[in-house]
Amino acid sequence: MMSAVALQMSCVAALLAAAALAIVLSRSRNAAGLIYGMTITISVVATAAAMNWLVRGGPEASALVLPVGLPWLGAHFRLDNLASFFLVVVNFGGAAASLYGLGYGHHETEPHRVLPFFPAFLAGMNLVILADDAFSFLLCWEFMSLASWALVLAHHREPGNAAAGYVYLVMASFGTLALLLAFGLLAGPAGDYGFAAIRAAQHAPGAVGLVLILMLLGAGSKAGLVPLHVWLPLAHPAAPSHVSALMSGVMTKVAIYGFIRVVFDLLGQPAWWMSVIVLFLGAVTAVMGILYAMMEQDLKRLLAYSTIENVGVIFVGLGLALGFQANGLRLAAALAFTAALFHVLNHSLFKSLLFFGAGAVLTSTGERDMDRLGGLIHRMPKTSFAVLVGCVAISALPPFNGFVSEWLMFQAVLQSPDLPQWALKIMVPAVGAALALAAALAAACFVKAYGVTFLGRPRSAPAETAGEVDRYSLTAMFILAALCLFAGILPGLVIDALSPVSIDIVGGRMPVQANEAWLSIVPIADSRSSYNGLLVMVFITICASSAAFFIHRFASRALRRGPAWGCGFSDPVPAAQYSGESFAQPIRRVFGTLAFHARDHVAMPPPGDTRPARLRIELHDLVWERGYRPIAEAVGFSAGWLNRLQFLTIRRYLSLVFATLVTLLLVLAIWS
Amino acid sequence: MVVISDIMVQGAQMLLVLLLAPLLTGFVRKVKARLVRREGASVFQPYRDLLRLMRKEVVLADNASWLFRVTPYVTFAAIWVAAALVPTFATGLLFNWTADLIAIVALLGSARFFLALAGMDVGTSFGGIGSSREVMIAALAEPAMLLMVFCLALVAGSTQLSTVANVLASSYVGLRVSLGMALIALIMVALAENGRIPIDNPATHLELTMVHEAMVLEYSGRHLAMIEFGAFLKLLLYISLIACVFMPWKIAVFGSGTVAAYAIGAGAYLVKLAVAGFLLALFETATAKMRVFRVPQFLGAALMLGLLGTLLLFVSRSF
Numbered sequence: 005m006m007s008a009v010a011l012q013m014s015c016v017a018a019l020l021a022a023a024a025l026a027i028v029l030s031r032s033r034n035a036a037g038l039i040y041g042m043t044i045t046i047s048v049v050a051t052a053a054a055m056n057w058l059v060r061g062g063p064e065a066s067a068l069v070l071p072v073g074l075p076w077l078g079a080h081f082r083l084d085n086l087a088s089f090f091l092v093v094v095n096f097g098g099a100a101a102s103l104y105g106l107g108y109g110h111h112e113t114e115p116h117r118v119l120p121f122f123p124a125f126l127a128g129m130n131l132v133i134l135a136d137d138a139f140s141f142l143l144c145w146e147f148m149s150l151a152s153w154a155l156v157l158a159h160h161r162e163p164g165n166a167a168a169g170y171v172y173l174v175m176a177s178f179g180t181l182a183l184l185l186a187f188g189l190l191a192g193p194a195g196d197y198g199f200a201a202i203r204a205a206q207h208a209p210g211a212v213g214l215v216l217i218l219m220l221l222g223a224g225s226k227a228g229l230v231p232l233h234v235w236l237p238l239a240h241p242a243a244p245s246h247v248s249a250l251m252s253g254v255m256t257k258v259a260i261y262g263f264i265r266v267v268f269d270l271l272g273q274p275a276w277w278m279s280v281i282v283l284f285l286g287a288v289t290a291v292m293g294i295l296y297a298m299m300e301q302d303l304k305r306l307l308a309y310s311t312i313e314n315v316g317v318i319f320v321g322l323g324l325a326l327g328f329q330a331n332g333l334r335l336a337a338a339l340a341f342t343a344a345l346f347h348v349l350n351h352s353l354f355k356s357l358l359f360f361g362a363g364a365v366l367t368s369t370g371e372r373d374m375d376r377l378g379g380l381i382h383r384m385p386k387t388s389f390a391v392l393v394g395c396v397a398i399s400a401l402p403p404f405n406g407f408v409s410e411w412l413m414f415q416a417v418l419q420s421p422d423l424p425q426w427a428l429k430i431m432v433p434a435v436g437a438a439l440a441l442a443a444a445l446a447a448a449c450f451v452k453a454y455g456v457t458f459l460g461r462p463r464s465a466p467a468e469t470a471g472e473v474d475r476y477s478l479t480a481m482f483i484l485a486a487l488c489l490f491a492g493i494l495p496g497l498v499i500d501a502l503s504p505v506s507i508d509i510v511g512g513r514m515p516v517q518a519n520e521a522w523l524s525i526v527p528i529a530d531s532r533s534s535y536n537g538l539l540v541m542v543f544i545t546i547c548a549s550s551a552a553f554f555i556h557r558f559a560s561r562a563l564r565r566g567p568a569w570g571c572g573f574s575d576p577v578p579a580a581q582y583s584g585e586s587f588a589q590p591i592r593r594v595f596g597t598l599a600f601h602a603r604d605h606v607a608m609p610p611p612g613d614t615r616p617a618r619l620r621i622e623l624h625d626l627v628w629e630r631g632y633r634p635i636a637e638a639v640g641f642s643a644g645w646l647n648r649l650q651f652l653t654i655r656r657y658l659s660l661v662f663a664t665l666v667t668l669l670l671v672l673a674i675w676s
Numbered sequence: 677m678v679v680i681s682d683i684m685v686q687g688a689q690m691l692l693v694l695l696l697a698p699l700l701t702g703f704v705r706k707v708k709a710r711l712v713r714r715e716g717a718s719v720f721q722p723y724r725d726l727l728r729l730m731r732k733e734v735v736l737a738d739n740a741s742w743l744f745r746v747t748p749y750v751t752f753a754a755i756w757v758a759a760a761l762v763p764t765f766a767t768g769l770l771f772n773w774t775a776d777l778i779a780i781v782a783l784l785g786s787a788r789f790f791l792a793l794a795g796m797d798v799g800t801s802f803g804g805i806g807s808s809r810e811v812m813i814a815a816l817a818e819p820a821m822l823l824m825v826f827c828l829a830l831v832a833g834s835t836q837l838s839t840v841a842n843v844l845a846s847s848y849v850g851l852r853v854s855l856g857m858a859l860i861a862l863i864m865v866a867l868a869e870n871g872r873i874p875i876d877n878p879a880t881h882l883e884l885t886m887v888h889e890a891m892v893l894e895y896s897g898r899h900l901a902m903i904e905f906g907a908f909l910k911l912l913l914y915i916s917l918i919a920c921v922f923m924p925w926k927i928a929v930f931g932s933g934t935v936a937a938y939a940i941g942a943g944a945y946l947v948k949l950a951v952a953g954f955l956l957a958l959f960e961t962a963t964a965k966m967r968v969f970r971v972p973q974f975l976g977a978a979l980m981l982g983l984l985g986t987l988l989l990f991v992s993r994s995f
Contacts, residue, residue, distance in 0.1 A: 378799065382741060396786070399785075400785075401782060401786040401789055402779060407779075407782055411779060411782070414822070418829045418835065421830055421990070426990075429990050433823060433983065436823075436826060437819040437823050437982075437983070438819070439822075440821070441815065441818065443818065444814050444815040444816075444817075444819070447789055447811065448811035448812065448814070448815050450789075451789060451792045451811055452808075454793060454796075455795075455797075456796070459793060459799070460796055460798070460799030524773065524774070531836065532835070532836065533776045533834060533835045534773045534776065534836065535776060540757065540775060540783065543760075543774075544753045544754055546753075547752070547757055548750055548752065549749075551753065551902065552749045555730055555898045555901075559727075559730035559898060560732060560897065560898060562732075563734045564735050565736050566737065566738065567737065568738065568798045568800050568894060569802075570800060580801060581800060582796065582803070582805065582808065586804065587796075587804060587808045588808070590968070594969070594972045
């Protein structure tokens, strides 16, 4: 019988083999079906194995050393409860994306740019989670980044994609640099890079602080924490849609895994001030992410910005868990940590679903711009139903899964009066209010996204003639939609499956939910709060259907179609209906003046003039303009200046060498 | 047997809120009319309106989708379930623990989500303007609501409405500054959520400042009846919420109560509804509607009151 970690590693090996096979077969006609078929099989096996591990309640961790990598050290891999949970997320996401790819991949114009990298990307993510020493972790992390970078550039001729790939590459190398420094600090003078040794060592408080900041930079930039998020809305939408789903739904989770692994697992007992930083960043990320999304008209970029919001929510949960754990409040820490992990799972489900939906819209209309879509609910009924489920779930509305994790998060926020530190006591309610704001804005944002894309009248010819997508894509979407509902009405199962992870990481667990009456979930105690998604669902169904039945049976079922009411002046062009920009206008007026320095410029021609009036909206991405552009300009300026050194005569080069030598010797002399 | 009688009491509450909701709205309209020296329609007029609307045929816009036709029932059901979960005459009913205060607010959020989508479905500007303003108001109201919940949870140690009502009914709580602030915050949020003056005017159509009425402009017949009924229920829900948390006097405790206790609880509930309805009408008559972009300041004040109440409770649990 193969050990659990060996089984996972063989899945990775199979994925790499699939990648190699894809290179060989890349020009062949049936390659897509074969490769995606392979990745589905492998991912399903890996998911099942990891789930089995979690359901068995987490046996002893299983480890494996491969004789590759650094000489005499080898590469260490290990499977424990935390890793199993994230393996479930990664591989399930991988399986869904592969199933979607079976249909979606047929529309690929250059399959040889996607097929080899897709399994490699999956393998990279699996390897990061399994890695058990700093060297393998960083190597696999880079492998994952590069594979995804290649996928981002799959359609490199489309405008903007090359720039997106460039920004991604720069940010990814910056993130890896931060991780490298973090592991350097963790290893300490003894220089043992194995996670077991790092876990056992005592870390100085100064080093702990630095490692936290470096992890926030390294893992945070990959996950999309504001202000390190700039690459994400460029790169995620540039990739083919099933890869966008993987990057947004799954790869950000791998970054979160890295953060949890180092900050919760390797650093040991946290200090309370660490949570202040994480909470602050999480809350800012959640609110800013969804505000950016609200302003966006490109469907896939909107989804990418909404990923930033969800990452912020997850970091708020992690920050709460840190704060509670630092004060020894294990029950509350377990609640916050479980809420964060639950949201990790939920986000991977509904974000993949929504990206699949955006991909379906893209395939059948060729449009990503919402203001050129509309009315797709009539022409793509199945897709629009699945996407509707995803929109309700991501807007944190009962009875779907997004609400459960938000609700658990709020319950964790309500535990904050037990915290002894004043800074946290005052901060946590404010963070809770920010979470509520982000949730309400998310609902607004997805009303906009769904309403403009799928409802109303078609705004362009492709939107008018769109058709339903293939059955593989639909199956993938419906499986995810069903799971969103399932996790929403039976959250107790998920919470119980997460308990071994929470015991490992924060040393406590939520109450056993399987024993609760009527399948409710109870975060702390019956008297404090409880929620029952199943009953809510049943009640709503009964009430709605009985109301419909009584009215149709006893009152009237007559129906007549007619033109919409236009106050006597029906607008003939679909352009007159509300667009994405106009829908965002109230929120732009309220929040945008501060967050984006938004201004509306109205050019109204004088009376008698027949030119149309024009409205121009001015928005500024302050993070980019105030933060990144000056850095980029400084780098460009100094590079231009240093460029002169490239065209010197040999005489000058020699004198430069000589001057450097003398300076170094002088420094050395003065130093000693 | 016990379970059956429990379900019966719960069912009685569901029917009670359903039957009382139009009456409450009719009462508020009547009082408003009398306050401006009009005769006003009978307090039973909303029932007649609903029945008339239900019997009329639906005129559906040409390009309305299935979502448009399903939404009235979904929103009605979500609001009805939420209203039935708020304690009215008795606390601790069989299904009260199904959802706590946060979940009840989120259920109303689900209803609003679908209604806002339906506003976008036909593709006219009225629906769009109503939806976009409705979601903006919701985005501002929700944080204020959460801080109010936080304040209550600090005092009562729970977000479960039955527990909160029982704790606040007990003599040990008494008058508190923080609860006063939470009450004001909740009233402000309730005014915004129900589209009452000064946020929105429930009595107007076709005016560019309108929010809720613009969103549902395309609805007619039985669909409109369901949406109106939902709005009545929502008003009742918020008043029941304020009553059970801030005026929990004479509310019966389920299980320990006799039929007489239920009767007293029900009587007290009716009195509370009448008082709250009268105050609402008085307030609406005395205030003018504000501009849409003044709403952020109004709800920002509610948010600050909630935050202040929470901070006061941190300073001392006795505030």
